[in-house]
Amino acid sequence: MALMQMGEGMWNRMARLHETVLTGRPVHDDRGEELYDYYVRHPQERGWHAAAMADLTDDAGTALAEQYDFAPYQEIVDIGGSMGLLLSKILPAAAHANGTVVDRPQIVEQARANAGAYGLGDRLSFTGGDFFASDLPRGDLYLLKTVLCDWGDENASRILANAFRCTPPGGRLAVIDWVRPAGPEPSELDIMSISLEVVTGGRIRTEAEFVTLIESVGYRFDSAVTVASRERSRPWYVLQATRP
Incomplete structure (x- = not known):
């Protein structure tokens, strides 16, 4: 996590936080690149970012x-x-289920090569694609873990709309993320939210904001449950929805 945050791609953006305050938009570097485009050209920093996300x-x-x-x-x-x-x-806790990961083709290629270490055999598979537009494998449960927090409302809605398009009637969505308290009191999540706005254009949302996004694309919001973290004081939220 420290290597990711102190990497040039991340730190140079955070040093220009004032630009986001003034414009409401994420910071691009001197080449005009967004963070994930920058990572394509800097594999070492991309590796630090991947390791930090894997920890979470x-x-x-x-x-x-x-x-x-x-x-x-x-x-x-x-x-x-x-x-x-x-x-x-x-x-391993869902003995009768198979799982499929959808991500960028270059990530999927590496993931397939390393998947044997999990010991799940053909129960775990990988599909390359674009979560904004590609057809997703058919499932009865779709997961979005800390994906929507990386994007502003317009792009988050595009991701959800594509998931909805591919979800069969009766299929379920589980958004696994952090949720900011609804009141005006300061939260420990505020600094994380500001950082996301600077580097990706995303933010930490309240439950009501998540519900609005989820229902705007056609899902029926069912409930939100909390799952206690083993390592951190703040829990994970699972926002559950169904395609009617």
Whole structure:
């Protein structure tokens, strides 16, 4: 996490926080690149970022496997699931389910090469694609873990709309993320939200903001449950919705 935050791509953007305050837009570097485009050209920093995200995913996956009921599902699709770590934690607790990770083709290629270490055999598969537009594998549960927080409302809605398009009637969506308290009091999540706005244009949302996004694309919001983190004071939220 420290290497990611002190990497040139991240730090140079944070040093220009005032630009986001003035414009409401994320900071691009001197080449006009967004953070993830920058990472394509800087694989070492991309690796630091991936390792930091894996640390968070390991915590979330372990907590979900222990506290969330995956028994009703047979096909779980992790949208933007990177190397498959989240499903590697969940599938042992969902004995009758298979899992598919959808991510960028270059990430999927690397993930397939390393997937044998999980010991899940053909229960875990990978599909390259674009979560804004590509057809997603058919599933009865779609996961979005800390994906929407990386994007502003317009792009978050595009991701959700594509997931809705591919979800069969009766299929479910689980958005796994942090949720900011609704009141005006300062929250420990505020600095994270500001940082996301600077580097990606995303933010930490309230439950009501998530519900608005989820229902605006056609899902029926069902409920939000909390899952206690094993390593951090703040819990993970699971916002559950169904395609009518």
